[in-house]
Amino acid sequence: xxxxxxxxxxxxxxxxxxxxxxxxxxxxxxxxxxxxxxxxxxxxxxxxxxxxxxxxxxxxxxxxxxxxxxxxxxxxxxxxxxxxxxxxxxxxxxxxxxxxxxxxxxxxxxxxxxxxxxxxxxxxxxxxxxxxxxxxxxxxxxxxxxxxxxxxxxxxxxxxxxxxxxxxxxxxxxxxxxxxxxxxxxxxxxxxxxxxxxxxxxxxxxxxxxxxxxxxxxxxxxxxxxxxxxxxxxxxxxxxxxxxxxxxxxxxxxxxxxxxxxxxxxxxxxxxxxxxxxxxxxxxxxxxxxxxxxxxxxxxxxxxxxxxxxxxxxxxxxxxxxxxxxxxxxxxxxxxxxxxxx
Numbered sequence: 404x405x406x407x408x409x410x411x412x413x414x415x416x417x418x419x420x421x422x423x424x425x426x427x428x429x430x431x432x433x434x435x436x437x438x439x440x441x442x443x444x445x446x447x448x449x450x451x452x453x454x455x456x457x458x459x460x461x462x463x464x465x466x467x468x469x470x471x472x473x474x475x476x477x478x479x480x481x482x483x484x485x486x487x488x489x490x491x492x493x494x495x496x497x498x499x500x501x502x503x504x505x506x507x508x509x510x511x512x513x514x515x516x517x518x519x520x521x522x523x524x525x526x527x528x529x530x531x532x533x534x535x536x537x538x539x540x541x542x543x544x545x546x547x548x549x550x551x552x553x554x555x556x557x558x559x560x561x562x563x564x565x566x567x568x569x570x571x572x573x574x575x576x577x578x579x580x581x582x583x584x585x586x587x588x589x590x591x592x593x594x595x596x597x598x599x600x601x602x603x604x605x606x607x608x609x610x611x612x613x614x615x616x617x618x619x620x621x622x623x624x625x626x627x628x629x630x631x632x633x634x635x636x637x638x639x640x641x642x643x644x645x646x647x648x649x650x651x652x653x654x655x656x657x658x659x660x661x662x663x664x665x666x667x668x669x670x671x672x673x674x675x676x677x678x679x680x681x682x683x684x685x686x687x688x689x690x691x692x693x694x695x696x697x698x699x700x701x702x703x704x705x706x707x708x709x710x711x712x713x714x715x716x717x718x719x720x721x722x723x724x725x726x727x728x729x730x731x732x733x734x735x736x737x738x739x740x741x742x743x744x745x
Contacts, residue, residue: 435451438473441502442480442481443498443500446502482495539555628649631649
């Protein structure tokens, strides 16, 4: 009985090792030419030439095995690096990469701080995240700070105290709304100024002059030209400064032709106008004739339809017009009498 229960442990271990080897491949990969490993970029470059025969037999298996071997070599190199444990994880310290990877676009420049950011840094003001919900004073309920149904909404007040020095007939509600619009416009203006300053665009103030620093030569010349043209004579009698250059395109005063005087200029202008008209495309006579014939036929058809139309009581217009006509003899007699009298 005991002999039947005996188990060959060596055969079981060899069978298990064989199954494990078939299921899981070894971490040791042997290649004739070692690949170039850039661990900093997690990049492996295989330098071994491809076996064309094996590749043609089964492309999918060949590429899968090749990718697996190169990946295994890369992981083997990573496990040799110094590592540390953090929160149950093993972290490896990667070295500096040595492969230069080109960029599609240049490295973005750091964004310049706004005026408020510079002021906060100078004064040591730290940014604090404001809570989204606030307590409404009237309803004593928690409502959002901004947006729909926000708390402490000043625009929905039904009563506003009039200041002592203010006009009692002034609309305080409209005044408050206007002040809010001005604040929003000022914030938008400041935002655009920050964008222009970051892009190094000259920022003019309301007087079209730089806010700080020296003015450039172009800005000074522009101001001089504006002041020159502000006179009644448009700068005609303004004295020139030393080495001053008057720009060419300062505007021209409109000139009108004299009403009386030599008519030769007017004759020349009329001749030039006639020559321009003669140079144009000639009139298409065939097209004009065809349009005229079409309109004539259309009018004739309309008049024919009107003449054959029926009047009142089923009688035609032609019959009615015939009854109203007087006989030819009477007309002849009248005409004869008139002649006799003459």
